[in-house]
Amino acid sequence: MKHLTKMTVGAVALAGLSATSAVAQETVVWWDFLAGGDGVRMQQLIEDFNAAHEGEIVIDATTLEWGVPFYTKVQTSVAVGEAPDIMTYHASRIPLAVDQNLLSEITPEDFEAMGLSQDDYAAATWDAVTVDGAQYAVPLDTHPIVLYYNKDLLEAAGRLNEDGTPMGMDSLEGFNETLQALKDNGVAYPLGSVTADGNFMFRTIYSLMGQQDGELMTDGEFLAGDNAEKLTNALTVLANWTNDGLQSTYTDYPATVALFTSGEAAMMINGVWEVPTMVDAYEQGNLFEWGAVELPVIFDHPSTYADSHVFAIPNGNDMSPEKRAAVLEVMSWISQNSLFWATAGHIPAYGPVTQSEDYAAMEPNATYSSLTENMIFDPKTPLAGVAGPIFDVMSTYFVPTLNGEMDPAEAVEEIKYELNDL
Amino acid sequence: MIRDARKEWGIALLLIAPFLAIYGLVFIYPTIDMFLLSFTDAPLIGEGDYVGTENYTRLVDDRRFGTAFWNTAYFVALSVVPGTAVALFIALAVSRLSGRFQALILAMFFLPYILPVSVIYLIWDWTMNFQFGIAMHVYDLLGIERIPVFKTTTWFIPAVAFITIWWTCGFNILLFLAGLRAIPTEIYEAASLDNAGRWRTFSRVTWPLLWPITALNLTIQLILQLKIFDQVYLFSQGGRPNDNLVMVYYIFQRAFQSNQGGRAAAVAVVLFGIVIIVSVLNFQIMRLAGRKQ
Numbered sequence: 001m002k003h004l005t006k007m008t009v010g011a012v013a014l015a016g017l018s019a020t021s022a023v024a025q026e027t028v029v030w031w032d033f034l035a036g037g038d039g040v041r042m043q044q045l046i047e048d049f050n051a052a053h054e055g056e057i058v059i060d061a062t063t064l065e066w067g068v069p070f071y072t073k074v075q076t077s078v079a080v081g082e083a084p085d086i087m088t089y090h091a092s093r094i095p096l097a098v099d100q101n102l103l104s105e106i107t108p109e110d111f112e113a114m115g116l117s118q119d120d121y122a123a124a125t126w127d128a129v130t131v132d133g134a135q136y137a138v139p140l141d142t143h144p145i146v147l148y149y150n151k152d153l154l155e156a157a158g159r160l161n162e163d164g165t166p167m168g169m170d171s172l173e174g175f176n177e178t179l180q181a182l183k184d185n186g187v188a189y190p191l192g193s194v195t196a197d198g199n200f201m202f203r204t205i206y207s208l209m210g211q212q213d214g215e216l217m218t219d220g221e222f223l224a225g226d227n228a229e230k231l232t233n234a235l236t237v238l239a240n241w242t243n244d245g246l247q248s249t250y251t252d253y254p255a256t257v258a259l260f261t262s263g264e265a266a267m268m269i270n271g272v273w274e275v276p277t278m279v280d281a282y283e284q285g286n287l288f289e290w291g292a293v294e295l296p297v298i299f300d301h302p303s304t305y306a307d308s309h310v311f312a313i314p315n316g317n318d319m320s321p322e323k324r325a326a327v328l329e330v331m332s333w334i335s336q337n338s339l340f341w342a343t344a345g346h347i348p349a350y351g352p353v354t355q356s357e358d359y360a361a362m363e364p365n366a367t368y369s370s371l372t373e374n375m376i377f378d379p380k381t382p383l384a385g386v387a388g389p390i391f392d393v394m395s396t397y398f399v400p401t402l403n404g405e406m407d408p409a410e411a412v413e414e415i416k417y418e419l420n421d422l
Numbered sequence: 423m424i425r426d427a428r429k430e431w432g433i434a435l436l437l438i439a440p441f442l443a444i445y446g447l448v449f450i451y452p453t454i455d456m457f458l459l460s461f462t463d464a465p466l467i468g469e470g471d472y473v474g475t476e477n478y479t480r481l482v483d484d485r486r487f488g489t490a491f492w493n494t495a496y497f498v499a500l501s502v503v504p505g506t507a508v509a510l511f512i513a514l515a516v517s518r519l520s521g522r523f524q525a526l527i528l529a530m531f532f533l534p535y536i537l538p539v540s541v542i543y544l545i546w547d548w549t550m551n552f553q554f555g556i557a558m559h560v561y562d563l564l565g566i567e568r569i570p571v572f573k574t575t576t577w578f579i580p581a582v583a584f585i586t587i588w589w590t591c592g593f594n595i596l597l598f599l600a601g602l603r604a605i606p607t608e609i610y611e612a613a614s615l616d617n618a619g620r621w622r623t624f625s626r627v628t629w630p631l632l633w634p635i636t637a638l639n640l641t642i643q644l645i646l647q648l649k650i651f652d653q654v655y656l657f658s659q660g661g662r663p664n665d666n667l668v669m670v671y672y673i674f675q676r677a678f679q680s681n682q683g684g685r686a687a688a689v690a691v692v693l694f695g696i697v698i699i700v701s702v703l704n705f706q707i708m709r710l711a712g713r714k715q
Contacts, residue, residue: 072466072678079467100465100681196552196573197660250552250570252660259553382681389679396664399573418664421485422680 026057026326031074032088033066034309037276038344045340049333057326067387071097074314078102083314086327091128091308092378092385094136099382103136104313113325114138114332120351128308128377137310138331139349141341144306144375145203145271146368147296148278151289153266154178157185165367166267169296172237179246182266191247192256192265193238195402198395200253201238203305204269205398207295208234210303210376216390217379222419228412235401235408237298242404249403261287269295272368275345292364294371306375307386308349347372383422393418456694460687466677470684477688486664487689490672493579497650497668500583502643506636509591513598514628528595535592542589543656547572550581572657575665582653590646594639601635602628637708644704648697669693 034042046059062084064070071093077083078101089097097103106129111117118126121139129137147166154160159167159178168174182190194200206216214230216222223231241247248259257274259265261281272292281287295304311331313319319327334341338348339358347369348354360366378384385391397415400406460477464470481487516528534542549557550571558568571577605628613623629636651670658666667675669689677686 068678075467096681100467194660196570198662199660248553250573252551255551255553387679389675392663392675392679395660396662399662403570403573405574418485 024322025055026323028057028059028086028323028326028330029084030059030061030086030330031070031084032061032063033070034088035063035066036273038273038346039063041341041344045334045337048337048340049330052333053329057329059330071387074102075100078314078316081316083317085313085317085319085323086330087312087314088140089137089310089312090386091125091137091139091310093388094129094310094312095131095380096382096385096388097312098131098136102315104315106135106138106313110328111135111138114328114335116332116335116350121349122351122372122375124306124375124377125308125349125372129310131380137312138335140309140311140335140338141346141349142306142308142372142375143272143346144304144368144371145207145269146292146294146304146371148260148268148270148274148290148292150260150263150266151291153182153185153187153263153288157181157187157266164291165293166296169293171296172298175296175298176246179241179267180244183246187264187266189246189248189259189265190267191241192251192259192268193241193247193402194251194253194256194270195242195248196250196252196255196399198398198402199391201398201402202391202394203271204295205231205234205238205394206376206378207303207305208237208298210305210374211297211299211301213300215379217381217384220381223412223416228416231415232408232412233299235398235411238402239404239408242402263288272345272347272365275365276343279343292368294368294374302371302374303376304371304374306371306377308377309346310349389422390419393422453694456687456690459684460691462684464683464687465681466683466686468683473684477685478692480685481688481692486667486672486675489665490667490669490689493654493666494648494650494668496579497583497654498644498647500580501586501647501650502640504583505587505591505643505647506594506639508587509594509639510598510632510636512591513595513602514624516595517599517602528599531595532592534589537589539589539652539656542585543653546585547657573661575662578657578662578666582650582657586647586650586653594643597635597639598632601632605631633712637712640708641701641704645697645701648693648700669696 030046032039032042043061046061050058064073074083074087074097089103094103116138122142125139125142126135129135129139147169149166151160151164154166157178159181161167166178168176168178179190193204209216209227209230212230212233214227214234216227218224218227238247242249248256248265251259256265256268256270257277260268260270261278275292278287278290278292282290294302311334313324313327335348335350336353338350339353339356342348342353342359342362342365345365347365348359353359354369354372359369378390381390383389393415396418397406397411401408401411459470461472461474462470463473463477512531516524516531519527537545549555552558552568552570552573561568569577571581609627609631610623613627618626649670650668651674654666654668654671655674658671663671663675670693673686673689673693676682676689
């Protein structure tokens with residue numbers, strides 16, 4: 001089957017070039033999980049790549065469903081030797097993938113061949129693709145969460161700075177004051193929160209733990225020492241916003257976006273991937289004046305949870321040196337041309353792109369990209385990552401806590417028990 | 423005619439060989455393999471080391487297994503008998519209609535059954551959406567406080583059971599209708615000549631004669647609902663998955679999320695045992711109940 005596919009692709013490719021040359025063209029089989037707005041942009045990048053490498057390399061891309069289905073498919077395809085040549089992956093899932101022996105190491109020689117090096121990446125991002133000192137992926141971007149805000153509503157409540165950013169971003173008291181002012185000014189939900197989705201809230205809560213230097217996992221144990229207390233602190237802040245009527249309750253993801261874009265919620269904590277939604281709506285005249293900034297400092301210092309989209313090479317394929325060189329070229333070229341990828345909201349991982357003048361002119365991206373210095377990633381365990389078991393445990397207790405059904409301290413007790421029971 | 427028994431055996435074997443081969447390959451062999459797997463610490467794919475009965479003994483103190491077990495039992499209790507009763511009631515009502523009108527009504531009850539589970543999920547998820555759901559506006563009209571149905575443990579299993587009945591009862595209605603049509607009209611005529619009232623006709627004629635169909639319905643439902651997964655998984659997304667666990671969901675978590683094929687197989691074997699025991703019990707009870715009538 002694989003040979004058949006290859007032959008078909010080869011034949012099609014050859015038919016396309018028949019007149020030009022007899023030079024062997026490498027077909028790189030590509031899998032990604034990028035649907036929606038990201039997907040369209042990646043499609044564009046792939047087309048640009050193919051155009052720039054006509055007659056040399058062609059990417060044969062397939063988009064698959066995100067989450068457990070994708071990761072399971074990768075696992076089975078590696079087991080039977082039908083894996084793609086290159087695939088997108090989440091940095092948070094790398095520890096599990098390495099544990100399952102799914103990923104081929106990207107050696108220092110590979111990085112040299114790609115013209116990329118450790119210095120091009122933020123320390124936290126580089127660390128996220130590293131397991132036991134070896135790299136298993138090439139980071140494409142980081143996609144943290146940010147605070148979206150409605151400038152019109154903040155201004156009406158008298159909580160907008162002259163530079164167009166919200167007031168009270170440096171302390172819990174300050175931020176509470178902003179929320180209260182919005183409430184007093186008649187805003188239904190000062191903060192739109194995805195309170196019906198504990199998976200999603202993990203990002204916010206983990207960020208707030210990071211602001212107190214809290215860690216989820218130390219020496220293989222979950223929430224040891226005062227880390228449990230730090231999680232309780234983080235949950236208490238959010239639970240209080242619910243109790244004081246400052247945030248939307250039992251709101252799922254689409255409803256949260258709808259509350260914000262319809263002006264019922266004045267602020268929203270969400271992933272940078274919603275930036276294109278806002279940009280497009282604003283351009284069509286369907287959105288108020290808006291902005292996005294790094295999360296408020298509720299505790300000691302700024303900290304934001306992030307994950308990374310990365311490129312990885314699956315194990316188990318007998319790859320010719322020419323093929324591997326082609327795959328490396330794909331990763332290198334797309335990394336270096338990832339400025340366009342930034343329009344999807346993500347922060348390109350490749351430093352020279354975010355340091356460029358073109359990027360500095362992109363708003364609100366340039367404003368929030370400062371947070372790359374304060375990023376924290378998932379703990380390095382096979383249990384972590386999107387769609388992983390840690391997410392399920394957290395979600396189960398976050399939902400009742402954030403909606404006033406369960407006491408934060410009680411929730412943390414339960415979470416600690418279940419995490420250590422995994 | 424002299425028959426060569428041995429030759430007939432040979433032909434019979436030859437004829438069923440393709441079936442036996444496929445059955446053995448895709449059913450018997452994987453089942454045996456699952457039993458063997460449950461005594462190892464194998465990941466989802468690949469070999470593991472023998473660990474004895476550890477995968478089973480740890481289930482005793484496993485909180486998620488306990489949740490899954492009781493939720494499954496609760497779901498079965500809320501869906502099997504009520505679902506069959508609802509289907510019987512609708513079938514009785516529909517059977518009183520006739521002609522095109524009957525076909526139309528029947529089609530309306532059958533319609534949800536042809537929808538895939540993902541569509542069912544989307545319809546009900548939006549209907550029950552806490553901010554924008556239509557159902558919530560009904561709550562507001564009636565002056566009841568809004569309930570985040572799929573986010574509370576109190577309402578989750580009952581709601582999923584209700585939706586499952588709404589979704590699947592079309593098929594059971596069809597079975598009951600077929601059963602009702604098979605009852606000869608002469609018996610009803612005789613009953614009415616004897617001045618039997620409606621209730622008496624139902625309890626002395628319809629119910630006993632329909633019993634084999636009812637028993638069949640209950641058995642199909644029981645086995646199906648013990649294996650509940652799709653709806654629970656979909657409605658739990660982002661909510662409180664570990665509070666909503668059912669047996670197959672827990673198998674899925676162990677196998678596909680935690681990459682623990684051995685432990686997942688152990689849970690699967692337990693479910694396998696439960697399904698067999700419950701089905702045999704169910705069959706015996708049905709037989710006894712049928713004999714009594």
